[in-house]
Amino acid sequence: MTAATEQLPLEIVEYTDPLCPWAWGSEPVFRRLRAALTRESHVRWRRVHCILFDHDDDPAPDPAAETAWYARYVEDISGHTHAPRALRLSRVAASSWPAALVAKAAEAQGAQGADRVLRRLRESVFVLGEPADTPESALSVVSGVPGLDVGRLATDAASPEVLAKVRADHAEARRPVPEVLSVHGSASPHPGAAKETPDGQHRYALPTLLVRGAAGHRAVPGWRPYEEYVSAITELAPGLLPSPATLPPAEALARYRTLTEPERVLLTDGGPWPPAGAVRVGTGNGPLWLHPEEAAVHPAVVPSPPAVPH
Template sequence: METKNNPLLCDPQTGVCEIPDSVVSSQKETIKSTDKPVKIIYFTDPICSSCWGIEPQLRRLKLEYGNDVEIEYRMGGLLPDWSYNSGGISKPSDVAHHWDEVSAYYKMPIDGDVWLEDPLSSSYPPSIAFKAAQYQDKEKAVLFMRELRELLFLRKKNITKWEFIEQAAKKSGLDTRQLKTDYEGRAKEWFQNDLELAKKMGVRGFPSVFITNEQGQSEFIYGFRPYAVYEYGIQKIYPEITKYSYPKDWQSLFKKYASLTTREYSELSDKSWEESEKELEQLADQGKLKKVISKNGPLWVKD
């Protein structure tokens, strides 16, 4: 795979989307958990397909360990623009088929046609918008990121455009006027701060997950990994951690998360893909869920 030529051609085998020409600091930054026994520093990017791939694992982690684990979202700058690749070996249209392939690999709906119909010039605008959202409300910012990704991966919307950033912000309950002010101003500096921290922590691609405790010990998980790997990392860093059981019926899961893919529902409900698909189809037929159809799989939504 040509990950060096095109950061969006992520390697499904390693589960990594690599930053082009990444330069990391020789001095690594040490981060300690402060508010909760465990802190996860998650370097991600709004248009990273492998990051979309680990949404099921992260959502389950929040349900089982959320009381003791704080997740801090940091932006990493996957695609500055297309000029890094002046040789022209890779171009936006090359990403289309690749996204369709990784969609099948991760079993998460990703429609690559956005790269043929309305290709994104950079991942920086939605990343800066996320920093502006984070300043307003950290929880709403996570919802905002989810909305942006659904717009991109399922609805083929170019999320560098303000109209779609604003749409996602409204749905997430953010103050759109304040968001635009910060997006056009100080959020750019906050985004640069994240890029600097990424260099100091040795981040070369996404997803990059650092699990830390109050003593400053840390575990690093790079790329797409199954849930058990994240769970092991947390338990290794904080052996006393309590694993909470949570209700796995569809009403409870959709009350917690308003939209779920089939893969997410399977992960959270502990049911097979086939069982999950059958149940979700029945619920949609009964009018209890809305089925949002996309080329490479549906999204299930509780209105």
């Protein structure tokens, strides 16, 4: 790279959905990757909400049977990713739009707040078993996030500006780069070939990371190990990615607020676990650990407040 191109930004685009089980299972690796890039001011991480459960999906003729099938599907995925799954799933999400609108609106309140809002939305389905698939439930499940202005969030999530942004995400997700239309040679149980949509288009499989720089782009679709993301980044920006520093358990839990067992392994330095005051929430596939301040407001421990009117 020349001195000029070294100064150009590297963009990492995360194609995701708050209610996607493979995206939930990729959280440990993505958290580790974002931590490794925290000090790189010329790296931009952007999320595109692809809308897994769309308006044009046909309603299930037998909702109970569909829920039972989908619970088994999530259980199978969690067997690969080791991510928590709800002890009981109440239903299959009716729509991803409400959660995507809330997640997108939260970006106006800062990156840390947006991360925590998205995390709560994921936990709504994979820990609580109650997918945040209505405006009311999406706002309710995030209402205890520290520092979040929930009134502003409700107003922003219902605004034409945020709707336009999510519509743009929806369209962008349906313009995948050619190399993900078919994926070969991967040992992953979810190699991430683009999915055909009901109208004959294709959208990115979830999750997919697209790394863009002056030297081109690299796509890493599906569920992949950390090293594949590192390789894609270093191909475009050699020497950019530092070795991520793990944190002592108490510091990691304070930073991330909630940690799954795979995240504990990837993000902590292996010190004594659990940290003092950590609250354990049982799931169908291992615990979710909460920081004590998070446990005081988390809907897995305390009832959610009434939905915010909008």
